[in-house]
Each structure stands twice: as C-alpha cells, then as structure tokens.
Amino acid sequence: MNLRTLRTFVEVVRQGGFSQAAEVVSLTQSTVSKAVKTLEDELGTPLLNRMGHKSELTAAGAIVYRRALVLLAERSDLIAEINDLRGLKGGILRIGLPPVGSGALFAAMFAEYRARYPDIEIELIEYGAKKLLECLESGELDVAALLKQKPYNEAFDYQDVRIEPLVVVMPEHHPLSTRKSVDFADLADSPFILFEAGFALNAVIQAACDKKGVTPKVTARSGQIDFIVDLVSAGLGVAFLPRMLAQKHLHDGIRLVALDEADTDWHIALAWRKNAHLSPAAGAWLEVARGR
Structure with missing residues (x-):
C-alpha cells in the first residue's frame, strides 16, 4: 500500500467515479481502476460498489477512506515541516475559497499578500x-x-473574516417589497430561488425555515449570483444574499428587504486544522487577513 494509491482512491470517492478522478490526478481511467483494484486485492475486500459510471463505498471502503484522509494529512504535515527546516524563503500557500463572495472579500487581500510576499507561490482552488x-x-x-455555522467543527481553528446579514432580493412589484423587514413566515407563499445543491448557504436558509415550520417552494437553483438576481427581476421568485453582495448587484427591477431571522448571518471565517503544522506561508496569510 502506498500513499499515491490512497490518494487515487480518495479522489475516486470524492469525484464519484473513475473517469472524473482520472482528470483530477492526471492519470488514465484504466490506471485509476488498476490502482483501486490493487488496493482491494491487498486488503482482501471490495472497497467500492460499482454501479454503471458511479461508485459507492462499501463498509470496508468507508474505513479505508477515513484512514486515508488521516495518512494524507500526516504526509502533508511532514513535507511542510521539512521544508520549513530547510529554510525556504518562498514557500507555497494552498488556500481554498467558496464560490460565493470570494472576490468581494479576498481580492484585495491577495493583492496585499502578493505585494508583501512576492516569492510565495499561491495555489488557489474554489x-x-x-x-x-x-x-x-x-x-x-x-x-x-468557510461559512461558519453552529455547531462549529472542533477539528479546526478559525479566524473571522466577515459577518453580514442576509437580505431578501425581491421583484420590485412583490407585495412585500416595501416592507423594512420580513421573516420566513411572511415568505411562505413565495417561490424561492436558491443556490445549487452543496452550497453552505442553503443549509442556513433551510434550518431557519424549519424553525418557522416553513417548507420552501424552490422554483430554481443556480451557482451564479448574476443569474439568480436576473431570475428575481424576471419575477420567478425571491432569493437570499449577504447584504454586501446584494448591494453590488442592485439594479432596476429588484428590491432588497432585510431578513429578520435569527442565526442566518453570512459568517465567513478562515479555517485550518487544529494542532497541525501551519506553514509560514499560511501564517503570513492569516496575518494579512487580521489586518484588513
């Protein structure tokens, strides 16, 4: 068993199939399939249930996946500590950002970071x-x-970046568009336009609706704020955005109304693994963020 094989297996699980994983790890699909088969033969048990183009974890596969994440994390820490020992002047900042609001929050931070540390390589993923x-x-x-939500994941340390209230983006002729604020009970009969599945903001909205006993009527989903706002303007429904992002997209045909609901703030924080080695490049990034 080697770490490269484990990394390949992890990507098959993450991507939901062999062909998708092959693109991520830059291998052929047949090589990825052979790597997983080798791992299964070595452990003497199937790790995946193969169903057409998709795969699901077996009970043994779930154990291997969980353990593989730990082993890969240890390998990453080992390499980072050795690099620090060598006294690298540059280094690499490996940072992940969510699809919503990253430009508004972090573009200026990246410019400042690059100006301070021009020799540090930035590996950015979204x-x-x-x-x-x-x-x-x-x-x-x-x-x-990350969008910081209660209960907080105790595996990570956090540094707050921004807290913004959510606002309701409404068509200008919506019967509630002249209100100063609304809650989900007020909006129970309005179609919702939400982000695509997997966006953390959806969970915040759903949890608040559950508390009010409201079942959202979802009429459309998108991963693009511009398109969501255009759908609202066209009268398809109402949407929910952090205030600072909604104000950037405000135009004729829509109105912004405050959302009067507890625990719905857009709370963005930087997170890193607790008790893990934090590279100097990452520490410098946190320092820049603290000063903004």
Whole structure:
C-alpha cells in the first residue's frame, strides 16, 4: 500500500467515479481502476460498489477512506515541516475559497499578500463547502474560507473574516417589497430561488425555515449570483444574499428587504486544522487577513 494509491482512491470517492478522478490526478481511467483494484486485492475486500459510471463505498471502503484522509494529512504535515527546516524563503500557500463572495472579500487581500510576499507561490482552488472541508482534513489545503455555522467543527481553528446579514432580493412589484423587514413566515407563499445543491448557504436558509415550520417552494437553483438576481427581476421568485453582495448587484427591477431571522448571518471565517503544522506561508496569510 502506498500513499499515491490512497490518494487515487480518495479522489475516486470524492469525484464519484473513475473517469472524473482520472482528470483530477492526471492519470488514465484504466490506471485509476488498476490502482483501486490493487488496493482491494491487498486488503482482501471490495472497497467500492460499482454501479454503471458511479461508485459507492462499501463498509470496508468507508474505513479505508477515513484512514486515508488521516495518512494524507500526516504526509502533508511532514513535507511542510521539512521544508520549513530547510529554510525556504518562498514557500507555497494552498488556500481554498467558496464560490460565493470570494472576490468581494479576498481580492484585495491577495493583492496585499502578493505585494508583501512576492516569492510565495499561491495555489488557489474554489470548491463548495463539503469538498473544502475534505481537502482541509486531508492536508491538501493549508487554510480555507468557510461559512461558519453552529455547531462549529472542533477539528479546526478559525479566524473571522466577515459577518453580514442576509437580505431578501425581491421583484420590485412583490407585495412585500416595501416592507423594512420580513421573516420566513411572511415568505411562505413565495417561490424561492436558491443556490445549487452543496452550497453552505442553503443549509442556513433551510434550518431557519424549519424553525418557522416553513417548507420552501424552490422554483430554481443556480451557482451564479448574476443569474439568480436576473431570475428575481424576471419575477420567478425571491432569493437570499449577504447584504454586501446584494448591494453590488442592485439594479432596476429588484428590491432588497432585510431578513429578520435569527442565526442566518453570512459568517465567513478562515479555517485550518487544529494542532497541525501551519506553514509560514499560511501564517503570513492569516496575518494579512487580521489586518484588513
């Protein structure tokens, strides 16, 4: 058993199939299949149930996946500590950002970081919350920006970046568009336009609706804020955005109304593994973020 094989297996699980994983690890599909088969033969048990183009973990596969994440994280820490010992002047910052709001929050930080540390290489990836968490756990990322929600994941340390209230983006002719604030009970009969599945903001909205006993009527989903706002303007429904992002997309045809609901703030924080080695490059990034 080697770490490269374990990394390949982890990506098959993450990507949901062999062909998708092959693209991520830059191998052929047949090589990926052989790597997983070799691992299964070595352990003497199937790790995946293969169903067409998709695969699901067996009970043994779930154990191997969980342990593989730990081993890959240890390998990452080992390499980082050795590099620090060698006194690398540059280094690499491996950072993950969510699809929503990253430009508004972090573009200026990246410019300042680059100006201060021009020799540090930046490896930036953009994923949804679930995959960012997995990449943090496996040590593939030094730090990631996450929507901070209770109960907080105790495996990570956090540094707050921004807290913004959510606002309701409404068509200008919506019967509630002149209100100063609304809650989910007020919006029970309005179609919702939400982000695509996997966006952490959806969970915040759903949890608040559950508390009010409201079942959202979802009429559309998108991963693009511009398109969501255009759908609202066209009268398809109402949407929910952090105030600072909604104000950037405000135009004729829509209105912004405050959302009067507890525990719905857009709380973005930088997260890193607790008690793990934090590279100097990552520490410098946290320092820049603290000063903003």
